[in-house]
Amino acid sequence: xxxxxxxxxxxxxxxxxxxxxxxxxxxxxxxxxxxxxxxxxxxxxxxxxxxxxxxxxxxxxxxxxxxxxxxxxxxxxxxxxxxxxxxxxxxxxxxxxxxxxxxxxxxxxxxxxxxxxxxxxxxxxxxxxxxxxxxxxxxxxxxxxxxxxxxxxxxxxxxxxxxxxxxxxxxxxxxxxxxxxxxxxxxxxxxxxxxxxxxxxxxxxxxxxxxxxxxxxxxxxxxxxxxxxxxxxxxxxxxxxxxxxxxxxxxxxxxxxxxxxxxxxxxxxxxxxxxxxxxxxxxxxxxxxxxxxxxxxxxxxxxxxxxxxxxxxxxxxxxxxxxxxxxxxxxxxxxxxxxxxxxxxxxxxxxxxxxxxxxxxxxxxxxxxxxxxxxxxxxxxxxxxxxxxxxxxxxxxxxxxxxxxxxxxxxxxxxxxxxxxxxxxxxxxxxxxxxxxxxxxxxxxxxxxxxxxxxxxxxxxxxxxxxxxxxxxxxxxxxxxxxxxxxxxxxxxxxxxxxxxxxxxxxxxxxx
Numbered sequence: 001x002x003x004x005x006x007x008x009x010x011x012x013x014x015x016x017x018x019x020x021x022x023x024x025x026x027x028x029x030x031x032x033x034x035x036x037x038x039x040x041x042x043x044x045x046x047x048x049x050x051x052x053x054x055x056x057x058x059x060x061x062x063x064x065x066x067x068x069x070x071x072x073x074x075x076x077x078x079x080x081x082x083x084x085x086x087x088x089x090x091x092x093x094x095x096x097x098x099x100x101x102x103x104x105x106x107x108x109x110x111x112x113x114x115x116x117x118x119x120x121x122x123x124x125x126x127x128x129x130x131x132x133x134x135x136x137x138x139x140x141x142x143x144x145x146x147x148x149x150x151x152x153x154x155x156x157x158x159x160x161x162x163x164x165x166x167x168x169x170x171x172x173x174x175x176x177x178x179x180x181x182x183x184x185x186x187x188x189x190x191x192x193x194x195x196x197x198x199x200x201x202x203x204x205x206x207x208x209x210x211x212x213x214x215x216x217x218x219x220x221x222x223x224x225x226x227x228x229x230x231x232x233x234x235x236x237x238x239x240x241x242x243x244x245x246x247x248x249x250x251x252x253x254x255x256x257x258x259x260x261x262x263x264x265x266x267x268x269x270x271x272x273x274x275x276x277x278x279x280x281x282x283x284x285x286x287x288x289x290x291x292x293x294x295x296x297x298x299x300x301x302x303x304x305x306x307x308x309x310x311x312x313x314x315x316x317x318x319x320x321x322x323x324x325x326x327x328x329x330x331x332x333x334x335x336x337x338x339x340x341x342x343x344x345x346x347x348x349x350x351x352x353x354x355x356x357x358x359x360x361x362x363x364x365x366x367x368x369x370x371x372x373x374x375x376x377x378x379x380x381x382x383x384x385x386x387x388x389x390x391x392x393x394x395x396x397x398x399x400x401x402x403x404x405x406x407x408x409x410x411x412x413x414x415x416x417x418x419x420x421x422x423x424x425x426x427x428x429x430x431x432x433x434x435x436x437x438x439x440x441x442x443x444x445x446x447x448x449x450x451x452x453x454x455x456x457x458x459x460x461x462x463x464x465x466x467x468x469x470x471x472x473x474x475x476x477x478x479x480x481x482x483x484x485x486x487x488x489x490x491x492x493x494x495x496x497x498x499x500x501x502x503x504x505x506x507x508x509x510x511x512x
Contacts, residue, residue: 059196173206339440
């Protein structure tokens with residue numbers, strides 16, 4: 001897959017792990033400091049690990065990293081002062097000791113860069129993009145000089161600058177926002193590249209148009225869960241143009257699931273597929289009236305045959321009873337309201353208890369929105385589901401769309417126990433709990449005693465809400481986008497429409 005982005009003015013790169021290959025040296029220095037400190041406290045200590053590095057110190061300002069790791073071990077030491085000597089057992093002293101070790105390692109080993117990153121920066125600079133570099137390290141200038149790439153950047157905001165300006169460290173977005181301001185680039189036209197979960201979260205919190213995770217090896221799911229719009233393994237997977245007169249936009253070059261069917265089906269020989277389908281826009285075409293989305297007879301027969309061979313679930317934003325009534329197949333599992341309400345054979349059942357507490361408020365807001373939106377704006381439709389209120393504006397004249405969006409946003413902002421979801425010409429008011437289609441998929445796998453060691457979840461969806469499932473199964477399964485939507489996708493493959501999906505499924509039946 002390749003992501004193509006247009007309308008970008010500036011790109012901001014984290015240094016360690018994206019531009020320079022100093023993560024190994026940083027981890028080595030941290031390990032020397034922490035293992036020596038822990039050993040002085042008890043002989044049977046658990047040494048500092050790679051997971052500790054990723055979870056507690058990677059991407060954070062040095063003193064924050066010390067505090068974070070020691071807290072994870074239940075150890076308290078005084079904070080101290082930045083002037084503390086490296087032999088003092090304070091937060092600052094330990095941080096200064098790490099810095100001394102790191103500088104010794106850099107002097108001895110130098111600093112390498114990632115050639116693909118440098119090549120892309122040079123290409124984008126030639127096209128007129130403004131390029132910034134950020135780092136929590138106070139040694140950023142030295143490292144970039146050692147690597148011979150200091151002059152590539154139009155601005156640098158590092159640990160030294162952050163200290164001078166009082167900027168908060170990641171996962172706060174201060175360092176990225178300062179870099180964008182120095183580049184004189186709006187956040188809506190700036191892209192962020194990060195390799196650390198704390199940095200990805202900072203970019204998301206800062207509201208940047210695109211936050212791209214750089215994961216050169218290993219799984220991508222955690223970075224996506226922390227807020228990356230997209231995750232790539234190298235810079236050959238992305239293209240940017242600086243057509244600054246346009247709004248920032250994108251399109252993906254996703255491989256066709258039909259073209260790659262042999263590769264996909266080969267995976268099913270090792271792990272049996274469990275199939276998950278969105279409904280509207282996936283199993284049936286999008287229609288102007290939701291009640292007209294009827295499952296075609298050919299698709300129905302295909303699903304019946306699949307359910308005889310594999311676990312099959314329909315995971316929809318529709319109300320559970322609504323989707324059951326539309327499909328009318330008793331052998332399937334149904335997850336309504338984006339997975340808040342699940343029912344299937346053999347007494348399989350889930351109803352989110354936390355969400356139940358919000359039902360009286362949803363009752364109240366349903367009537368309010370009926371009066372203020374559906375009752376006054378032609379084409380606006382309020383659809384009450386058990387655990388959500390859907391506001392449809394597919395048939396609304398464009399001048400009235402912003403009025404609807406603003407009103408729904410006001411309603412959500414007024415209630416901390418609600419959150420806003422978006423889809424294709426639809427807004428949804430939902431309980432503000434950590435639950436979505438991806439979590440529903442893994443809940444079902446667990447309840448069906450299906451381990452990802454021998455089962456491969458395969459998710460088909462067309463909507464922004466399906467991206468939650470795409471993100472969660474990115475390392476364990478296969479995700480296939482049917483059609484397209486208006487946000488970056490992390491799907492593995494694409495099918496053009498419902499007809500191509502039916503063709504793909506019939507070929508799967510022939511293989512099994």
